[in-house]
Amino acid sequence: MSVSASTRSRGLRPSLREALSGYGFILLWLIGFALFTLVPLAQTFYYSLNTVTVGVDGIKLVPVEWGNYARALFTDPNFIELLIGYAIETAVSVPIILIFSMLIALFLNLHFKFKGVFRTIFFLPVVITSGPVIQELTAQGATSIPGLAQSPAVAEFLIQLPGYLRNPVQYLLTSFILILWFSGVQILIYLASLQKIDASIYEAAAIDGASPWEAFWKITLPSLSTTTLVIAIYTVISLSHFSENKVVKYIYRQTYAVEGGIGYASAMSFIYFLVLALLLAGLYLFLNPRPQSNA
Amino acid sequence: MRRPSLDTLRGFLFGNRASYGVLFTASLYLLLIAIGFVYLYPLLFMLVTSFKSMDDLLNPMVQWVPTQLYLGNYLKAYRVLDYPAKLAASALVSLTPSLIQAAVCSLVGYGLARYRFPGKTLVFALILATFIIPAQNTVIPQMLTYKQLGLLGSLWSMLLPASLGQGYKSAIFILIFFQTFQTLPKVLEEAARLDGASDLTIFFRIALPAAVPAYVVSIIFSTVWYWNETYLTVIFLEGGVQTLPMQLSKFVQAYENLYPPGTVNIFDRLNEAVKLSGTFLNILPLLLMYFVLQKWFVESVERAGITGE
16 A cells, blocks of 8 residues: 555655645645635625525525615614724723733742642633623622622712713623633733743843843743733634624624614624724734834 | 841741742732632622522522522522533533544644645635634524525534534634644654655554644633533524523523413522522533643643744
């Protein structure tokens, strides 16, 4: 067998042979990408330009051009509001998650007893976070900071706030723990990056008289910049894909609703995707470690 | 004589080169315990509430310690969730796609790590794209196709994408395997190639055994993520296979079917304790799995060789 195989392939150039073997290994994925991502994506876009009705005799399409998009952007009173709310909530949550996970990772990188217990605690939410569970916990008021969200002083404070600030602050108060629960994987990645920083750099800095505070800003933080970018992007994506996300829920409801329909839901999906892509692009430009071109 | 003892005291309290000092260590523990408590507060709240009887729920004096270990909520939640059947369904829906997903993603990751071919950068970009594109942008046509094929509600609707490398969060697993295979030494594989071994033989005999930790990490994470996934399962499986989270989201309705509101006395009405018992039963299998396999979870990033880059 192997002899015949090697004589057969001896005719091919080695680089071509290698390329063909490589394509062989990713072949399943390529087929899957076409069948389960590319074609459905194109179909969804096509649906978004039509009014779609699913009947017993199949799917009926009535072209409406960009009508569904216009409806989502200019007529629907809920969608734009939900979209803005999503953007604000993401903008509020991502820095909290980044700072919290970096802080916890810095703590867990120190040497003390029972470190493993704390690692287990801070990773636990990753294992149990599912839409229905979060929904139940939020409904019972278990995801707000204990005792804070219900206090009259806070309610008084909320009324004083202008409208555009009230929603984000309220979201912070009622879902603060939930936001922190999205930090599990991030803590682990930060921890792994921290452990890769060469200890001798810190020693050299200490000998030169740098305080631990200075060492953090001058050594630790710059070493974590790539990790921070990756974690920020991962965080935005996991928040945006979460099944309890209000925009995701709205689009899902509209898919099956009589007044909505598949065409309209598809249009909203593409607008949402565009907003997510813009958020990610903005994040990339904001956090990208400066290329050292002037060196 | 005075100076050294003062130094020792200062070192003891504020730390020196050898240790952090008592004050620092104590405040570190205090801080971590406080943060840990807030972090786990929803779980503790759920656990305590789920053991409360109707009397305890109505009694404002009972906050953290129920007067008795009341199990009635769990008995009701167990029946409402139809626990054994839904547990088995959840296990099936999360385990089988995960096994297939790990197998396929390892092939893809190996191909990307070991072979040079034109268009590799594009393939990486597309893999990243599958991670970014929200499910709702691709899920409706799939659902309609499954409906035509009569696969809606069956396990196949989860297995087919997984077997072609498009399972839930497949991009992460491809990257895990890519990283793993890239860090493994090539020497053995090259020696085997000189001996005339085929590409697949090399993969199965040499690469795969060396990547066992990556497989374990992938299967564990994939199982957890499939278990907790409800967006796809609701769209693809509703009306057919019912998982635990799906049943939990219909808890109120299922409860009222079993205990019709008009016919039961006040103690058997649906209350938050029963709901939270149901929620806890929902996450219990994952919690057990987590505590048994916790080393694999918290060391996953190191073991699978994923770093920030």
